[in-house]
Amino acid sequence: MRIRELPYFVKWFILGTVIGVVAGLSALTFYFALKLMEYLFILKLVGYEIPEPLGEGGSLNYVFHAERIWLIPLSTALGGLLSGLIVYTWAPEAEGHGTDAAINAFHRLQGRIRRRIPPIKLIASAITIGSGGSAGREGPTAQLSAGIGSILADLFSLPPEDRRIAVAVGIGAGIGSIFKAPIGGAILAAEVLYKRDFESEVLFPALVASAIGYVIFSSVTGFTPIFGYYMGTFNPLRLPLYAVLGVIDGLMAILYVKTFYSVHDAFKRWRVSNYIKPVVGGAVTGLIGLLFPEVLGTGYGWLNLAEFNVANAFISPVIALPLLIILALLPFLKIVATSFSIGSGGSGGVYAPGLVIGAFTGFDAWLIFHYLVPGLAPDPAPFVIISMLALFGAAAKAPLAVMFMVVEMTGSYQLLPGAMIAVAIAYLISGDYTIYRAQVPTRRDSPAHADEYRVPLLMEIRVNECELIKEPIAHADEDVATALNRMLRYRYTALPVIDPEGRFMGVVSLYDMGRGRGRVRDYVRPMRYVTPESTLYDALGVMSEAGTTWAPVVNNGEFLGILTMEGMNRAYSERLRGLRANA
Template sequence: MKQKLKTAYSSLFSYLREKVNRVQYIMIVASLVGLCSGLIAVLLKTAVHYIEKWISEIPLSRFSYLLFPGLGLLITVIIIYKFYGGHIEKGIAMVLRSIARRSSFIPFSHTYMHVVTSSVTVALGGSVGLEAPIVATGSAVGSNLARIHQLNYQERTLLIACGAAAGIAAVFNAPIAGVIFAIEVLLAETIISYFIPLIISAVIGALCSKIILNENILFNFVLKQTFNYYNVPFYILLGALCGFISLYYANVFKKVEHKMHDWRLNPYAKALIGGFFLLIIYILFPTLFGEGYDSVKLVANGDSNIIHDNTRLFALMNNEWAVIVFVGAVMLLKPMAAGITIGSGGNGGNFAPSLFVGAYLGFFFSKLLNATKWFDTPVGNFSLVGMAGVLSGVMYCPLTAIFLIAEITSGYELIIPLMIVSSMSFFIVKHYQPYSMETRKLALEGQIFTHKREQNILTSIQLSDIIKNNYQSISIDSSLRDLVEMIKLSDKNIFAVGDKKGNFIGIVELNDVKKQMFNPELFDKVSIRQIMKKAPDVIYAGESMTRVMEKFDLTHSWYLPVLSEDRKFIGFISKTKIFEQYRQIISAQSDLYDN
């Protein structure tokens, strides 16, 4: 049966390939990517929703649900160690690295591993979101369908973005936000013709959500108040706050995650300890349990009935100030809970937590203003706009944040405050950190593409592809005669010099020994030690191409030696070869309609 389905599938698409042109064929495959990614996103969201509902209805004890986060982390770690070798690349960083360093090939296992592990983590109470795993899964679907249909690197990259766009569109029923997310976060360079397949995929993903998901599962709101331009100064202040809270979020999350991850403990013990930490946090602040979208809905609708005061501490204050203090504390603790979840072995992302923090920040800010009795700000509107501000600052996607909130509120009533707050937040975080917390390390190492075109092209050049390793090396104890014999048999004009242990110590260039070569009397009198010279610089095998070009620019050289980490000579790299590769990559970056 399985073989028959494969044969039918191959026959169908072979027929289509013959009947349509290449652009039309890509549109068909993009539609298939959108359908698969949308269905997977809907399946994941539905499964998590009903598991969370089941947990909330357990009658044993009102605190029994607190045991589930540790169980979820433990099961996730067991799955990762038993089936995936103890480590999986997670989230958006994995996708970006695959585009830049792996020719947009993502292993087939990524089409399901994130669904399995993130559903267990989040459904059982991990304080993270499903969006990053959905993006990773949708991208893997796009990459693998592109591989099956024998598409080239440019087309594979486009279909990766299509899968991500469909996933985001399905989760939020927001196709515009899905398209913009793919362009803003995944595609460092966008060609106009990319928009059509991206739109097709996102629309199909959103339709999967619209048709299959129940209204109570979808993340949407109804605005209760219109935009009042008198509140613009407060939205500006909120934008600044969102920027600094985003920096706080990134700093706390990474510190906690690294602290948990670096503990030299048995991974199963670490998962249980992480679960215990979450249990303590959830006892004090139950709203931090899971994704928290139900809590966000209450906040964004201006509902003050969000305090679950298990400690009785907030009962000591009057209701209005108790709400303000509670919301502020929850907002500051969310990145810590997310860091514990990921650091102790869970799988999830920061998309949902950043929306959560933003909603609570907007609520906190507007409630604080209203508590002075001098102002009357719309709490729900500020909560929604705050979501966009923190999402923009944490994920570095201001346009996605603007259109996401506009779409889930079914209109553009808040478009002006959304633009103000998102752009201000992004401007502030960008000033302090040029890259997001998830991609900073990889971007600085040259492992992923950024929005710098020249650097992206250099990143896509593999050092191993342009090293010329057919160069000979000569011992420092050899004579000029040995070098002359080597020159006779070689077409090269540069040679590496090594010591007795084989370590690289210098070079000899043909131009430097021309005079001695025509004086045979010197052949046995002159040693290599006398005529060798220090290389202007050396390149190590693991260095980025950006760093390689910096060395060429500083030394004004056309050839530099490449060494292993233990200083063994590998070969030479020429600036000419780099320029040749550079030109080839530029010529390959064409519009789909030019094919």
Template sequence: MSDAPPTTPPIPTADPLSTRALRTARGWDARHWLRESDGGLLALALLVGAGAAGLAIVFRLLIHLFTELLSGHADYAADPGADNHWVPWLGPYFVLLAPVAAGLVYGPLVRYFAPEARGHGVPEVMYAVAQRGGRIRPQVAGVKALASALCIGGGGSVGREGPIVQIGSALGSTLGGVARLSEARLRVLVACGAAGGIAATFNAPLAGVFFAMELILADFAAQSFGMVVLAAVTSSAIARAALGDEPFLALPDFVLAHRWEFVLVAVLGALAGVVGVAFTRILYAIEDLCDRVWRGPEWLRPAVGGLALGALLLALPEMYGVGYPVLGNAVDGRYAVGFLLVLLVGKMIATSLTIGIGGSGGVFAPSLFLGAMLGAAFGEVAGRFSGGDVSQVGTYALIGMGAVFAGSARAPITAVVILFELTGEYSIILPMMVAIVLATGVSHRLSADTIYTLKLRRRGIDLARPELIRPTRRIADLMVPVPEPVREGERLVDVADRLAASGAGVLPVVDAAGVFRGTVTARSAAQQLASGSHDADPVSLVAGWTVRLRSDETLADGLAALERSGAAAVPVHGPVGSDAEDEVVGWLTYQATLAAPALR
């Protein structure tokens, strides 16, 4: 006999045939068609576009519902300082309580179900595409929709674009995961979801396309571009059928009256670049301040911080919610220069505070708001010094909107396209491009990061320089061999010693056919033995796994899975799309993660 130690037998899957054998046996395989063919990717892109439209419609309805419930108005910013008809005896002071009430609901929702739904959303999608192969947890879509709608409805001074990008992207990732797509194709579906969400929410399909390509994928490959365009068009068509064909902002026609005003446009562009960088720095400075001040549980942070936000809303009720009515008034020239500057500074603080206390919402709409205030103020001043011989205030406000967004997000193509879609006025394109290019250049000179990438850099991730990104340790590098499984029919008393000696106190359980059923822990076995059930079948104590940890996931994913399980070890399955995706290929323990060599 050989002296070699016995090896642990692999845990077989339910079907002994491999995935390829199944394809051959069945002939045409729908899942294989979706996974491998251009036609399959096209079908999924259309499905993601339609789904993103549906989610965007639901999201907008949720915002309207929660705004009505918490403020008593369809949009409180349209009538700032008014009473809430649900609690008229509170007068305008209800704004002190609205953010608190919203925070008490969405705080625990985000903390316990999807922590990545906190904040403005786009950096999380960028990270998922760049570092996680496009994988986003399915529950993010629902949690983000509810949390952001509650936050905005409760007075949070944030926008809709960040949430809908994350919601649509999560949908694309989920459908791609179900179809078991490769990482490259999964990333395309994530971009399709982002584009569809933007297109449906703002009735701007071109802006959705370029937002997804410029910021999410950072790639204009022909196939990706085509799929994203189809998803955006599908989403926009469905949203227009349901919500109407009006843009999210109704703006009059604008033209530049004199060619010499290009000089003024250039100055405005440079100022917008400065404002965009200032917005970015104030946002993260206030977020850091909130982190230093807060010492309580994270789920309670939005509610307690809501008191500070409510105080700001009491002083400046125009900051309630997204603020499109206020933006429209600025474009129409209804505010004096001094008040425009107050609104500009107030929006920076209100948005930053909303994010800092743990709120959920985007920064795209706030950047447009800031640009409108800056541009309108600039136009008013220019008109006074020129004796009124300049273009109307709204022209400068419109240019400022695109320029400040470009200065903060550094996405010049998206900035030009979305403002063109808002106005449909080609004559505004040339001055808009001048301002946007200068704003982007000034922003680049003042800061290495955008409002989106700075959040990632603070985590040690520089998407602009992949060679500097710290290597990510994969589960495949850390997992240990699968221990000998507990088999159906064994007496619990007979496997107790093996559980105790397993180190982690967790063993896999297989049924009579050898199919993995879950895990059994020493704690559950001890409790059963203490009750006198020595002959219990271990299968009755199985803890099932609804979310599988896979060998190509990261150490962070593994630690999260260990934390959710409450056990000291979890099973590891093969990568999605591989022949081993239904097999247990390894075992991850806390000891293995702690013993892993440090990343350099």
């Protein structure tokens, strides 16, 4: 009997075990690759020893020292250069933060992730972060594990629905492993796909995979939580302070998302070579890091120093600033540094920076609370911990998963009541703003579940009732590089091809062209299309067969435009509103 034919729990216990082993080994591989790059760039080149978190051998007696501090911008710019060369030469879709790409593969690509992406993501991210770029190691690990989950699904000849589950399980297991947070990782696999929903089919295999990945990773790196153990007690009188902190974190989550994507979109619009952009982003980050080294790298060690109130470690080594000014600026500078490191095309995660931004925000809030009500706020640790989970839980639209992950990373289960209040308020305040653009609101909005909710009505609505778009398309006689750049700009993995007379020829895909040369017509392959009289159910079948979120619309050979999933959603919603109004 083939594995795809086994009962659900048996099948996913086996596959979850395999994915867990892969996730644990992937996390270890990336962890040591990152340590190597930090040694080469930061320690040997700059002569700067980054503070480590307590769970990874760090100390609270840290004193800043950098022998060649002026080389920090050179280190980060060089990291951006090398990362950009690797990514844009071999796998352009490996740029940015990997978790979003894995979420996009779940919803829109039937769980397909190109096989070259995991190793490219590993190397490029290790260089970006190891050279001092402000990014996290969870996103690369998530994409690495998700990519291998997609490969395993193909090796076992699993159908698209199972491949999607394998990708989601890989996301959770990878993050749960490298953060030493198996419960949170498992929940994240099911929660991070949506803004306001949960992928229940993912939870069981994610629990298995995340637990196994955690054991493998921690057997080598140690089972101590990354940020050590918080030994304080819960004080219910602080609940109003945590509620205020939730409001602050919700607003900061909005600022994080808006700043990140403003910088990201600005770099996308900038008409220079993609190879140059990560260099510029790295240089800007390095200049900030020259003045405020706390923003460099993952920031885990600085987070620990804030948690345990080692404020005298925070300095600006180049300009003399009062400590309070430095502490007040750090949350905002970390947002800017992360936006330039990753938004410029560098490779790394946004999860860890979100935690660090939250930690710095919580420390600043504690300073205010300590001044106003010193008896209720004697030390910053509970505010730092709760703020880091509230801010990123809101920004990631994964409040439950992030809450459990942070308490696992800090050993602070006694803070859960306050954490629940703060993250709920932050989630409410942040609205629809999310750091993961590939998320959809609910299962109903996911192309992966379109057939479950829309079949009857989709069989009635015609394509000619929908708005079509004219771009992006590829022209048969243009060169491959132009078509590839257009794909990357529009975030499409395939484009319809038309001949000089405007007639539909077929489709070209990113996977087929790769680094190919010549003209687009050399890579055209057939694709079914719809006509204006076709139903949206027919269009959905074309999309499913081709693995796209669009379908070409053709009438008597003439290409009329592209029907997108968004266009279908609008027509569907309009018809549904009409039915409700007449009910």
